[in-house]
Amino acid sequence: MQYSEKVMDHFTHPRNVGEIENADGVGTVGNAKCGDIMKIYLKIDENDIITDCKFKTFGCGAAIATSSMATELIKGRSIKDALALTNSVVVEALEGLPPVKVHCSVLAEEAVKSAIADYYGKIGRPIDFEIEKAHEDEE
């Protein structure tokens, strides 16, 4: 199984690794049993712009690269744009993923949405979007 150069670039030089203290939204998805967990932190301003975004990931090369790419794609963008981020956009930006690793990109999409849902919960805004699950057997 070979990763693209772009995947290896994001794996070896992941963007936006870390935590945000007092984040406005935090989303944790996946589980250790399946071998991948992604945690995304968002800082969101009053205009619904994601001003900062960090991640921590337990997982394979693809899991780390998709987390990194997803944070890069949503940083500085609006919540609306972030919600429009699909896993296939992440895969395309990474110049492809091996078929067995596509679920990692679904996990990244899920993590972003889950962090936004957390933010909506905090500010009392109704959650008007659906989150696709990468793992059916979520615990």
Added chain:
Amino acid sequence: MSRFVYADNAATTPVSREVIEAMQPCFTDVWGNPSSQHAKGAEAKNMLDDARARIAAVFNCKPSEIYFTSCGTESDNWAIRGAAYRARAKGRTHIVTSAIEHHAVLHTCKALEKEGFTVTYVGVDEFGVVKLDELREAVTEKTAVVAIMYANNEVGTIEPIEEIANIAHAAGALMFTDAVQAVGNVDIDLEKLPVDMLSVSGHKIHAPKGIGLLYIRKGVVINNLIEGGGQEKRKRPGTENLPYIVGLAKALEVAKARLPELDRVRKMRDRLIDALTEIPYSRLNGHRTDRLAGNVNVGFEFIEGESMLLWLDIAGICVSTGSACSSESLEASHVLLAMGVPHEQAHGSVRISITHENTEEEIDYIIEQLPPIVERLRNMSPLWEDVVKNK
């Protein structure tokens, strides 16, 4: 700074210089078909007979008990299927194996279940040793064959094959052992070891890929998997792969002669185990002493194996992992899970398999490179974050 350390010898080994030299004449001069009646055939037949006799000498068995196959997987399939089909006529429709076998054995057993055979998958203890009391209960007068590996490919645990064979024989069942990982690591004397069948693969011991053998003890009869001409006493037809058979004979002789060198390999292995298990939240998978001389399998909590493997690869170090993410099936190692290792820890395991070809300096290099990789990955793991915060 472009170093290269190959430490994945349980996956495959490079073909050795001696083996290449031994095979060379088969490509240039001795290219006849051993079944041909003319001089060119006789020349090849002589070389084939010589290789078989030398292999028999290595294992202390009869040349007529050695059957050449295409690989370890074929040998495993043939032994189990051949024995099962043969015994079915006598009302024996049960197979006993272990939960930690190679997929060549496990998937053969699964396929036989679909054909009406029943299979008992005996468990192992935390070190990967087959539970003998469970095995004793499993083997009955219905059992056709007991198939237990000599040594495990992932964690290197060496099984008590003699005791297992005695249990099989007490119930009148055949005993088959997959010795693919054991050969070259353990002295196998088939006059003493009471097994009926034993499989060997060439590419694990510096012979080429695509050659294996099945030892079938004299008097033991199993069904054929394929039909054809008269080769291998009609039991395994197909024109003999003479170059690779000659290569396998050479590789086995060299491996046997090198057995005393294993003490040095064991010392390097133990040095690696000691250094790597010093990392916090790590554990050795498998048995500390009853393990293959070159096998190291260590689990690191809170990180995932494929990520470790990728970083090690960038450092020029080749290893393998029991993580789900590195397998096409996305399932964690069945061996580690059977040993009771939790999923989370099975994902973070790496297997380092070394041989006499590795040097002390290479071991130093692995010991220098691996800990910072573990640290780097932990620093970006949300699981590690929780551990640090709860401290």
